[in-house]
Amino acid sequence: MDIVAFGVLADERPLLVEALRGEHRVRCLEAFLSPETVAVAEGYEIVSSSVNDVLDAAVLSTLAAGGTRLITQRSTGYNNIDLGRARELGLTVARVAHYSPHAVAEFAWALALAVNRRTVRAVGRTREFDFRLTGLMGWDFHGRTAGVVGTGQIGEAFATIAHGFGMRLLGWDAVENPRCRALGMTYVDEERLFAESDLISLHVPLVPETHHLVDAAALARMKDRAVLINTGRGGLIDTAALVATLKRGRLDGVGLDVYEEEAGVFYVDHSLEAMSDDVLARLMSFRNVLVTSHQGYFTRDAVGQIIEATARNVADYLAGRASENVLVAA
Incomplete structure (x- = not known):
């Protein structure tokens, strides 16, 4: 499965690639997901987002039209995601419910x-x-x-x-x-x-x-x-x-x-x-x-747990399993 991840930090990239290695190919982008960059996600069924990405109604509509079915956010917060619109579009949205x-x-x-x-x-x-x-x-x-x-x-x-x-x-x-x-x-x-x-x-x-x-x-x-x-x-x-x-x-x-x-x-x-x-x-x-630049979570322990949860979200989606991380189920 091909996955595109937006807003990936340099220290985060190798952990994300390693966690998804084997069954999946992940394209890591430093650029944040926004109306200007959303076209890059066309053809990707799975999109991994960061807390500073824009996932408003317009961006979600473009993602859905381009074939995206799962959005897995690498954070606990999700105030940047229009969950109502995601539900209308039949998207699955997951996050990381807990980390250190x-x-x-x-x-x-x-x-x-x-x-x-x-x-x-x-x-x-x-x-x-x-x-x-x-x-x-x-x-x-x-x-x-x-x-x-x-x-x-x-x-x-x-x-x-x-x-x-x-x-x-x-x-x-x-x-x-x-x-x-x-x-x-x-x-x-x-x-x-x-x-x-x-x-x-x-x-x-x-x-x-x-x-x-x-x-x-x-x-x-x-x-x-x-x-x-x-x-x-x-x-x-x-x-x-x-x-x-x-x-x-x-x-x-x-x-x-x-x-x-x-x-x-x-x-x-x-x-x-x-x-x-x-x-x-x-x-x-x-x-x-x-x-400081939103680095409170930025320890090896916490980031490792976030990446592990993201990999589980992908596996659960593909297997049709529910979890506490799912905010919107298709």
């Missing part, structure tokens, strides 16, 4: 620690042999309050690390996690969590109900010296409201591994171009903001 939650949770903590202790600024100084400590003072996480927004597997892993730091735990979720309760977490409403937390980390999926969950009102409730971390989805935060909050000198720091307009920006080298996204450029101009 520790990868994302640990990276969220890497951002929190780097933001709090001004690590990036400190390294930049010492590389120029400037060893002053002026402006680098952080604060202890021990004894302070961590607000965990979303207490599924990743939120639980984040909370476990926070518990190890000796932090008070507040949680917000539609369904309480008994393992988080066992850590001493208190479940509260959104307003109280934002008002009382010194560190807030976002671990909920992006659905209509969570779009711009962190809006101007939520930001206004936060402590002036709070730290905000987002390794979930960019659309959870109203970025324009965040920029306005930072311009007023509020928040001790922000760590973002995702951005609501990241498609077409992240995973691409724009170093020789002018940044056309004014909001992102302004956001990155703040010295207390750290932005």
Whole structure:
């Protein structure tokens, strides 16, 4: 079976080829799936997509007309896929339901620690042999309050690390996690969590109900010296409201591994171009903001699990088997 995979990263390519070797031939493309590139998929029954690909109604219609029957996305999130249109077209859509939650949770903590202790600024100084400590003072996480927004597997892993730091735990979720309760977490409403937390980390999926969950009102409730971390989805935060909050000198720091307009920006080298996204450029101009390129999942463990699940999705589709990864069944 011939398979075309879009948005394949250099470190991901050999793992994907090896996992599908033998029974299948996979064509790996760095280019993202979009209205401009969808024609490349003509004749491929199976398409593997990435989280930053565009799979709207028009792209899905073109894929179906070109013979595509399975879309297997190499991520847990699927907000970039028009599932309703896929169902109308008779497409099968699968994702990766689970992979190492520790990868994302640990990276969220890497951002929190780097933001709090001004690590990036400190390294930049010492590389120029400037060893002053002026402006680098952080604060202890021990004894302070961590607000965990979303207490599924990743939120639980984040909370476990926070518990190890000796932090008070507040949680917000539609369904309480008994393992988080066992850590001493208190479940509260959104307003109280934002008002009382010194560190807030976002671990909920992006659905209509969570779009711009962190809006101007939520930001206004936060402590002036709070730290905000987002390794979930960019659309959870109203970025324009965040920029306005930072311009007023509020928040001790922000760590973002995702951005609501990241498609077409992240995973691409724009170093020789002018940044056309004014909001992102302004956001990155703040010295207390750290932005990374959606790499929270990017460990050998997690990527290996994602590739293995993708190979299973292909095998299940060809065998007519159902699995927890299937979002839409033809």
